[in-house]
Amino acid sequence: MRRLFAAALALGFATAGAAQADDTLSPLHFQSQGVFGSYDKAALQRGFLVYETNCAACHALNALHYRDLEGLGLTPDEVAGIAASVKLADGSPATLDSRFKDPHAKATTFGGAEPPDLSNIVNARPGGLEYIYNYLTGYVPAPDGVTLLPGRNYNLAFPGNQTAMPAPLKGNDVTYADGTAATLPQEAQDVTAFLAWTADPNLDARREIGIRAVMFLVFLSIIAIANKRKTWRETV
């Protein structure tokens, strides 16, 4: 209910401040889940930092331009700074209108497994958000009696348990500007929330417009039915 009113009053769009993250890990949940959920902008910004630091070297985000990062609640100047720090393939710095840098990772480098584009990965994997989180936190030593294929790593969430990607997150890979402790579960959840946004960037706008449209149309329907009954009263 609290989230309903927050969305209705557009308070959910307040720019991420210095507040630390709420505990969304126990039990695991994402603010964007549910009918009235909206993105946690602070989590998205932290998740982008994790992506840029730990994922971007191999995984592309080809659907995005750098200007799209304003959707995370960043100012145009901040986004321009982020873009300028990226060196594109030709050596020039990226601009707001550049596509995200594509690392062009080759399958041959990773034992035949091509690092997938992450733009839409949340939709592309059965289980969605929970699967991505469980996958990122699911690296454990192989149990006794399991012989790993060459170049494979043991992962509890991956179908077949042998995945080509080595554990990408170990905890304390980044330093969060808002002071949130960069534990492994926290990093995994933040980058998962960021990937939820890349798969459905218009969710906030859709639900914000939706609540207003539905409220308006409820009243319009009531008025239209009352008008019809009043008009027809004299005929019968």
Next chain:
Amino acid sequence: MSENVKQSWSATRLPAFSQWWARSKAPTYAPDGPYLAALPALITGLLILLTLSGLVLAVYYNPSHPFASLQFIAWNVANGWLVRGFHATGTTILFGTIYLFLFRGIATRAYKAPGELAWFATVALYALLLLTAWLGQTLTGGGAAYWSLKNAAQAAGLLGGAPGAVATWFFGGPAGHGTLARLVVFHIALALLAFALLWLYRAAAKPAAPIATGAKPVAFFPYYIAQYFAAFAILALIFSVFLFFAPHFGENPLDLVAGSDLVVPTTITPPWYLVPLAAMSGLFTSPAGAIWVVVAALAVLFALPWLDRSGPRTRHGGWYRFFAVLLALDILGLSLAGAAGPSLITAILTILFTFWYFLHFLVLTPLVTALEAE
């Protein structure tokens, strides 16, 4: 000359509008029309919405990169996600109204003389919109859509004779970029043909409309315009709930991902409005059998004016109405069995529900109507 003096400049040169206005003020309508009488108008409105949103999508659509161009619309076109939502949810709501309209036509025996032609136009519109909607789904290039098109194009290649030649010409060979480019053209052309069928329906439904007897007839304006406005508002409310809170209703989740030659879905569940007919056709392994059962399912619907053995005086209600509701439940069961995916139980249920569908039209309808005829 003196008669025309009072008429305005436009009324003299384009009398259609003033005639339309005069007609809408003439008291010729029954005074007890239900809200559902607005369904043809709602269907027309939805088709116009789909045409306009489809126009915007067509501007940005690229058949060489179908899925990427839809991602482009979501990321880079101002309110592109909303326009695409109008088109996708508009299709869902359009089929909701079409199914309701077909059910109402069966339950109220709207197909009886002199309403046969209006009924034929309705069934033809339903079949045409199914084809148009399937083409639209393949254009998304999603995981299920991609393989749905590939299977259809390959099945077309297996057909022999004239049907095979037409199908091969339609798809232009196995599914590729060239195929999508021509399906865009067919998608748009068939959608425009739907307007022609709607016009035929309206022209044929007018003489079949019940003449107002007994009670004082009313004019379209202001009585029915108020009713239509209320119907439109309620439809817009339902539309908004789906558009903003269930944007992927009845859609295969695989379609949220780009189709790939390397990722073959084990089952391809079509969008919800195609599921009943797809479940029937799934009972057959040969393309010809799958096509014929769909043609037969539409043909028995088409033939209702002859299958109904009651006389010109029809009685509402009774066992016929009961079996009409049962038919709706049968099609709902067929949809659920089709959506559940292949298994022994769903195969048995699909056979039973398909059997009941044809039993309803070919045996129960003639029997019950003949027994209930006066």
